[in-house]
Structure formats: structure tokens, C-alpha cells
Amino acid sequence: MLKVLDGPAVRRWARRCAEALGRARTEIDALNVFPVPDGDTGTNLHRTLLAAAEALDEVPADAGADRVWPALARGALIGARGNSGVIVSQAIGGLAEVLGEAEGGGADLREAFRHASELARAAVARPVEGTVLTVLAAVARAVEEASGDLVDVTGRAAAEARRALRSTTGQLDVLAHNGVVDAGAAGLVIMLESLAEVVSEAYSDRHEVPAPTEKIVAEPDDGPGYEVMYLLDAGPGQVERLRAELDALGDSLVIVGGDGLWNVHVHVDDAGAAIEAGLAAGRPYRIRVTYLGGHGTGTGGGHSRRGGHSTPGGRGVVAVAAGDGLAALFREAGAVVVRREPGATPSLAALLGAVREAGAEVAVLPNDEAVHAVAVAAAEIAREGGATVSVLPTRASVQGLAALAVHDPLRRFDDDVVAMTDVAGHTRHGHVWVADREAVTSAGICRPGDVLGVVDGEVALIGGGLAATAVEIAGRLVSGGSEMVTLVTGLDAPPALLDAVRGHLERTRPDIEIVVYEGGQGGYPLLIGVE
Secondary structure (H helix, E strand, C coil): CCCCCCHHHHHHHHHHHHHHHHHHHHHHHHHCCCCCCCCCHHHHHHHHHHHHHHHHHHCCCCCCHHHHHHHHHHHHHHHCCHHHHHHHHHHHHHHHHHHCCCCCCHHHHHHHHHHHHHHHHHHECCCCCCCHHHHHHHHHHHHHHCCCCHHHHHHHHHHHHHHHHHHHHHCCHHHHHHCCCCHHHHHHHHHHHHHHHHHHCCCCCCCCCCCCCCCCCCCCCCCCCEEEEEEEECCHHHHHHHHHHHHHHEEEEEEEEECCEEEEEEEECCHHHHHHHHHHHCEEEEEEEEECCCCCCCHHHCCCHHHCCCCCCCEEEEEEECEHHHHHHHHHCCCEEEECCCCCCCCHHHHHHHHHHHCCEEEEECCCHHHHHHHHHHHHHHHHCCCEEEECCCCCHHHHHHHHHCCCCCCCHHHHHHHHHHHHHCCEEEEEEECCCCEEECCEEECCCCEEEEECCEEEEEECCHHHHHHHHHHHHCCCCCCEEEEEECCCCCHHHHHHHHHHHHHHCCCCEEEEEECCECCCCEEEEEC
16 A cells, blocks of 8 residues: 555556546446536546546656656646546646645645645636536545545545535536436546555456436537637736636636646637637637537638538638738639738638638648638638638748649649648748847847848848848758749839849859749738748
């Protein structure tokens, strides 16, 4: 029997949780009627704990609890799925905050349970009794009376969790109506029983999942139509504002995390608004939008495939353009164009509308790193409507032009996406622009009026003249294997700028094909692409 929860014990617990939840996944799914009867709580908890356990593979085998607990908590946070998975990940984070800095004995675990319960409840915008939060709170209260012995604490925690689970049926109307216990709480019981087994060095290959007392007849689903989840890089102030905005948009709101990384979960009718709120707060990624079967319509009035939306047939490309000339080029090549102003990001509604207009199989060219997250969000929502959408990693307009040049609507969609991605990835890109304020760049401190030369997204040169800087940047982009250079002039580009770069290339590399377009983009006098 263990005296403390050391690093190896935490590893065994994490792996045992994942295995036990995997075995009980189907039975827990069958209990799932709250907050929506989508039958995936067991699956979500299994995937959450599996991600947490797998995160420990990156930690040295001899690492102590001070390294294992934080890694476990981060793995759960990043891999959390569904409402219950997100709440459980926060509970694991609460345990880690205490036990990662303590010896790990029974008294420490008592404090950890109290902290985990408080953190999990605080993460939920509108806590509901009869759920995993209720069982966590009951466990925290019960272990206060336990001795300092680790076996006693874990044994009481598991027993109280099982008792509190049985009581959930009478605490929430929808559970009573269907004769079930709370699905998320059932998963928590398995986790705590697994912890007691690890501490007592016992083993069970089966944990009881209470069966429904009657045939489940879920209540009609008239709630929000979409579950939206994403990871978010943001500060605490931005997250508090996001919490208030999402709370007004929908329900089942849970935001967990800290130190700049958050996992956001909410049920809404307007999935686009929830994602745009995240974009305003920070950098959302790993965006997932799931249709719940309610009456939600998403952004811009779209519908899910189960809601009767029919996606137009055919193959299409959506391209984002920051200038009239670029827009015309993409349009002439057959793309549906979304215009944006330099330095701005197009709305999610505009991108989603373009994807739906483009067809049933759509490749999206963001053509700017900042646009990529919005494009991914639009793609997620469009997929719920039955479309097949792939967002290509084009970070510049010249990469988008190169990708569109090899687009072949007669190829299989996957093969077409691979070909477009390949040529975009082999297109180096650069541009020049004039600084309007003092800033720290990768090439040093720039001041207003300095000309900045950018190579593959990084400031590589601070110069004094447009032409000289552009010539230098073109030289850095061109290599021995380069075959073609694309020059895209901006709205206010002086004629001497294009002449200088083209003349330099014709003298130094007469073997290279040079293509010139009038892009009409503001802010960037010259864009350069090299294939």
C-alpha cells in the first residue's frame, strides 16, 4: 500500500483511468441525457483521460510528482472533449496544483480534493446540481473526516463518489425523467475508484456503471444547436470578457485553464458568433463545431445536414484577397473571392458564405497567417452542413496564386489539395513596406519611415529606400533552383520600384521567368513570390 502519490503512482493512475473509462465508455454513453442527449459523455471522458495519460510519455520515466502532475494536467486540458471532459480536466488541474508541490500523502490529497472541487465549480458559468460538480463537492466534504492515511482518504473518496452518484437521479429533473444517474459523474466515480486501487495496490478490470432504471426516453431537444470548443491563447482579462460574452450567447459554458492557455466549451445557436468572440479575445485554435440536433443555424443562416441544408454540388476554391487587383486575379482563375482590407481579417460570416457558394468540395486559401484561424472555423461549420472543406496553409497572396495555378477540378479532391499545398509550400514569399511607428523586429529596432524587407514572414532587413530594400529581398528569396518570380505591385507602388527589381533579376538571373501583376493592395508596395 502506498504512503504517497509519487510520480510512478500518478502514471499508473492516469493509465488505469484511461483503460477503465475505455471499457465503460459505451455504458456511460447510454446514460448521457444532460446537458444534451448526444450519447458521447463516456467517449469524451475516455479521450480526455487518454490524452492526459499520453502526455506523460513525454516526461522522463524517473520524473517525480512535481513534473508528472503538471504534465498530466496540461495533457487533460489540451485533450479535453465535451462538457464533462472539460470539467474533469479542471479537476485534474486542481489536484495538480496542490499535489505537484506537496509530498502527496493523505492530508495533501484532502486539500487537493477541496481545491479541485472549487476550481471545477468556478469554471462553470451556471453550475447545476446533480452533476459531476455535485459529486466532486461531496467527495471533498467526505474526505475532510478521513485520517492522514492515503488509503483511508482514497477509499472514502471512492465510496462517497459512488453514494453521491446514486443521488444525482433525484437532483436533476431530466435524470429522474429518464431513470439515470449523471453520465459525467459516473465517469468520475470510475476515476476515483481507480485511484483507490492504485493506492491499495489492488486491481479491478470492471467498474460498475449503474444501468437505467427504465427505458430512456430523452426529453425533446429544444436547446442550442451547436457545441463549440477551442483552445485559446489569451490573458485572464480577455478571458473574463469572453466568459461574459459567451454566457450571453448560449449555455453549458465552461472555460478552464490558466497561464495563457484555456479550453473553451459552450453550447450556442450561433457557432460563428462564439468563434468570433474567441478571435476577439486571443488566438483560438483546434476549433471544433458539433451539431447537437437543436435549432441552431450557425453563422450567416446556414443549417446542418440534419437540419435540411443542401450544399451545392461541384468543386470550388475560396481565396482571400487584400487588393482589387489580387481579387480580380483570383476571380479570373475561378475562385470565390473574399475581400479584406490590409491588416484586417474578414468576418467569419463572409468566409462561411463563400465556402457555401463554392461547392460541396472546397479548398480555402487564407493567404495570410492571421486569416487562417477564421478560415478553419468557417470550414468546421461548413462541414456540419455536409461540405468537404480543406484549409490550405497559404500565408501570403503569392502562395495562393501559385496554389490556384495548379488547381485541377477534374482531379480527386484529396489529390488536388495535396498538389496545391505542395506548390504553395515550395513558394517562398517576401514583401517590402514602410514602418509607421517604432517597433522591435527580428532585424532590430525600426522607426517611422524605415523600409522593412520581409522574408517568409520575418523582418529580414531594415533599409532606407524601397527599391534598394526590395532588390535585396528578391536576392535573398531567389536560389539556384528557382524557376519563376512573381511580382505583385501595390496601390501606391512607384514605377521605379518594379523597374529596379525586374532589372536586377534580368541581369543576375536571365534564366528565371518573371511574372508581374497589379495587385492593388494597400500598405505593401511590392509582394514577391519565388517558385
